[in-house]
Amino acid sequence: MVMTKRIKLRTLLMGGLITLLFAGLIFRVYWVQIYKGDVYLQHAMDTWITSETIPQERGMLLDRDGKVLAADAAAYTVAVGPKRIADLDKEHPEWKLADQIVAKLHSVLGTSEVKLREMITSKKEDGTYRDQREIRPDGWKIDKMVKDRLDLFREELRTLTGTKNVGLYFMDEQKRYYPNGSLASHILGYQNKEGDAIYGLEKRLDDQLSGIPGFIKYQKDGIRTQLPNGEVEAKQAVDGKNVTLTIDRDIQFYIEEALRAAYIEYDPVSITAIAADPDTMEILGMASLPDYNPNVYWETEDQNSFRDNAIQSLYEPGSTFKIVTLASAVEEGYFNPDDFYKSGSIKYTEKDRPVRDHNWTGWGEISYLDGLKHSSNVAFVKLGFEMLGKEKLVKYINDFGFGQKTGIDLPNEVSKTFSLNYPSEVATAAFGQGKVLVTPIQQVTAVAAVANGGKLMKPHVVKSISDPATGQKEVVEPEVIRQVISEATSRKVGEYLEQVVSDQVIGTGKNAYIPGYRIAGKTGTAQKVIGTGYSEDKYVVSFIGYAPVENPKIVLLVIVDEPQIERAGGGSVAAPIFKKIMEQSLLHLGIRKDLPDTIPTAINASAASSQSGDADVTATIPDVTGMTVAQAKKQLQQHSFPVGVLGSGGKVLQQLPKAGSVLPTSQQIYLLTDTKSGNVPSLKGLSLRDALEMCSLLQVVCTVEGQGYVTGQKAVKVDGKWTLQLTLAPPGETPEPSPVTEAASPEG
Template identity: 50%
Template sequence: MIKRIKLRTLFIGGCITLFFLVLVGRVFYIQVLQGDFWQQEAAKTWAHTTIIKALRGEITDRNGNVLASDVPAFTVVVEPDVIHERGLRDEVIQGLHEILNKPVSELEELIDAKDKDGNLYKNREVRNEGWKVDQEVADKIAEFAKKLEEKHDIREIGIGTVKDQKRYYPKNSLAAHILGYTNREGNAVAGLEYFYDKQLRGMDGKLNYQSDGKGVKLPDAEESYKPVVNGDNLKLTIDSTIQYYIEDAMKEAYAEYQPKSMTVIAADPNTMEILGMANLPTFNPNEYWNTQDQADFYNHAIKSIYEPGSTFKIVTLAGTVQEKLFDPNAKFQSGYIMIGRRRLNDMHGGWGRITYLDGVKHSSNVGFVKLGYEMLGKDKLVKYADDFGFGQKTGIDLPGEAKGLVKPYYEVDFATLAYGHGKVQVTPIQQLAAVSAVANGGKLMKPYVVKEIDDPNTGKMTVTKPEMVRQVISADTAKKTGSYLEQVVADQKIGTGKRAYIDGYRVAGKTGTAIKVGIDGKYDPTKNLVSFIGYAPVNDPKIAVIVIMDEPKGDVGGGTAAAPVFKKIVSQSLEYMGVPKVYADGGKNGKKSGDDAVSARTAPNMVGQTMKSAKEQLLDQGFDFESVGGGPTVASQYPSAGTALASGQKVYLLSEQGDKPTIPDLRGESLRDALEVLSLLKVGIQVSGEGYVTEQKESVNNGKKQVALTLKPNKQDGQDTETASGKTTDPNIKSASPSKPAG
């Protein structure tokens, strides 16, 4: 009996000892070997992290107009388990289909989906139609949910929205290729959004804290806070009004000529600030997913390379002027020239024996071969091409810029290089930088799009300063070259750029019509790339523009198709900038359609006279006039004394103005005249539309008077040789043929 008790005691003791050994081993395993794992699991119950989303930087134009910003957005969510439990499946599917336009079959799949254990999901986002929708859609979802709650007398129906933020482009497709876009996940994809992504995106903030089992924050627990860093704001060199002028003119020409693509860039030639840049076809960054053709996203302005054709002759011309080889009065035989066994031709068989200046106006290939290949020489010709920036990137602050090439090898390659064909390929931005060097006194400038970078967190502002790459030609050479290029436009008889002529503004420019290489590697006369490049005013350049059309339909060249687009953009932009028109011959109107200048009366000098005396004098001489303000004497006038007056043009007499200047009735006036008068009154100006003033509204902004002008075209306008579409109304003007490689 005693022995049995001892054995039982020993057995029980052994079991207890074994239990404690197992328990200790288990504790050791959990606390030591798996300590880190269980520490993390425990932390999940009391440690929490809240992400504070950073705002992506705002992008504005040079005048502060918003082009891209973050705005509130909402994501539609559903709770499949609740929807099925409430018996609302069919009603929810139909309602969401009507609001979001999402296919019923996809909604059924979303709401009926189950997890791997066969249970309905608790929460799902409605993508993509319900992802990051605007306030209007969110309100419709809330209204729909409320109706279901009232109809079935229940509180939770399993649909709602979660607040988020998204990128929004308020002007839709305006400047789309400059801005680029971010995708629905918020990742930068193209344009400035991509190039400046690091500065724009900022850094999310973070708050770490501890809570009890019910999620209530512990009062004495440790917490850490990482402040949010919002993205930098970008102010661009782009002027949204000029950008609008560009895109409006492009759409008109694109509809008429139906090219494969079209590109326009405008810049301040003195600084190479990009004022506008656009391509067609284009896209809407707010709905980038609706763009089917990926080519629509392509920024030809900086990425496409092509044989430039006759616009490249500017380089040859500038080089020969710089080397003092260009004699405008010397003559050569046009028509054709032999380079070894190769014959290089002029358009239309040439024009006989002509001067080199006429060769520039006619855009003679033979003349430029003689200038660039024979006079300037191969080495210097290539050197000037390099110095003007061809074959190298400009360094513009946009992604994907191509560098092109200048690689002549055979003798004929050097000869054709002189007029922009053969072993030379350039980008539009390179060409605009080159012609701007002629406009600004010989300085090759680095183009840029971002004018200022503002850090909203610190208030620090970084301003981009104009950067000169090199002095390519002397200021005197640039001036002379510009005067020859002005003749290409001003000569209304033989100038290939005559359709770019703008009455009252001196324009310099060059046409280009380049034959493209076909699929067989040979030039195909049916496929052309036509262009026009120039700047204005010649005496004080404010804007330089390049216009390019790839394979326009019809028998057109750079002078017939591209030059009118240039004209429309530049004339509107200069008037918008407030650049006054100046007429030649001291009080005569500029020439129109090749006719002789028409005499015009000039404005008399009324400044300093009493208002009464000035009125009597103008009335006696038959001038139409209007006095502005109640002062006794004339402080200023528009147009200024000596300015040629158009038929019926009004003279404005302005007396001293106080803080609240009197605004005259400007209805019926041209934009130019209205801007000049308002500028003298020192008031803020806003303009919409084009043509003549039909409506004006006054307001006060920050204590300063503002005037908003609405303009509409005058149906009686348009007595020039060209209509708005670029078609000639003069039967004596023939279309330039693109059948030969000249412009």
């Protein structure tokens, strides 16, 4: 009985326990399937669903003609498989697979062998080898050429081991590529390997260039294969917008080529150049050395190489700033080129030290036009301090855009405000020294206003932004800030500045002269401030100018900071660089070396009448270039023009004045039949521009006295070389020729 009761009790206990367990199981099933079913279903869905990013393409940066300056390109990241390599080396130690991979990656990528061995043997926290390890940074986003070298090596390992997986992998990536290397690097900036936009337009226009990545979500099985009937959600990537720049890649190349040659020759702290279209202030080219290659930005050690001196460096401008004072004085009616003053030195107040010309003793009593050619500081103290005065000078400095940012569409532009509180500050500012500090882009913008008829324009490097998906295009229009001087003043100043270059005896800009083109320009040589005073041997030298004078297409500035050469000056160092860039650029733009149009008809007619005493009948000059001399003479004589033939050739190569000009029929037409003629005909009655062109065609050095039209000429010897001295006067005046000027001194 006792045993029976125990068995029954155990049976009841066991049954009760099983019942409780079964009840718990039912409750758990209810809890999971019913009460928490949605939660667990979502967990399961998350496990089944995978998501992949669809990368977008960053917008391209193009030059004004559509040539690619920056674009996305295929790249690859190198990775190793520590676990796979360890397994293969364990099975076949004679292969020494790890050693071979370390040696090859060291050879191709440059990563140290110690670091590579750490990566190839890296383990997880539990002590087991990792499945994969990327070789960063050297193997990150490498070019296809580098990847191909490693791919050949991987094929050799596959042949050796007889297996496809040898523990060396390549992952497809995208990276930013700059096909022209360091060309325009300061304008473009770069995108680093992390995808961050650094410097330049890459940074400024990052929102426009970036685009938006897409994605795809789908259901998968345990081995990541997409389920055939599974749900799919996708969003297409939106590519970035393409940006067309105002930069002309060829002009940019001319600039950088010339700057690099000068950088090697003069070993300066920096050298900068900017070329722009003065009518629109579109930047055609802009560069500064030292620079960097955005494709391998990490190799640049000197941080100054990332500095864009064109918009980020402030300088005392020196004598190039005299263009501002000159234009202001012409606009106000104070500048009379034929007035005389005493050069050498001037005291603006009794107690202050005198301002001296760069040769200290000056050139005696000279005209203001000769003062401009000599770059006389005294002339500009008289113009700026005595004639204009503080209030007007400051007004024009501000109107020309100094002391304020230009607003160029590049990041990190700088500017510095100024105040002229003392007479000495006003006097020195008039010739580019002292309190007014400028950036190169400010100078180019100001001189462009002198060249284009007096309009201060906002400079820009972006020409248009287009959306490749919609085809919509946003065009950046030229923006006029204000009218600074009149068109008449602009024209006069251009003619004065032209003589700084064309006068091959006293013109400080003579080294910028390009035969066949009318060049206006000004040199600058500024002592650098060291502590509280000026250095005796450290200079910033520069040249700024534009061409052709009659219809300016390019304004160009060259600045060399501390050239390592004795007696460095803007005329000796910067002007030849300017000349090289300007000539290449003008030819590239299709601006031929040609004879300029003459002065308007009414003026020419009055000039001719004043010399002949009669009011001559006018006629249009026909085009006789390419004709035989006999044919040309016959054609011109039908219009009653007298003809002068220069050279012994049989055909007319060029004619002066140019075809299409309307002139009195008493005006002689010159026909050039060869380029070696040494005879100089009478140039009387010609305008300055025609006379200079004739001298250029005949390869004759000439000097100019006065303004207007040629009234006299004389051949003289200067330093053993024959020079043609031309005397000019306005219509109705015939002044006597003045004595020939001595050879030029170094510029200021």
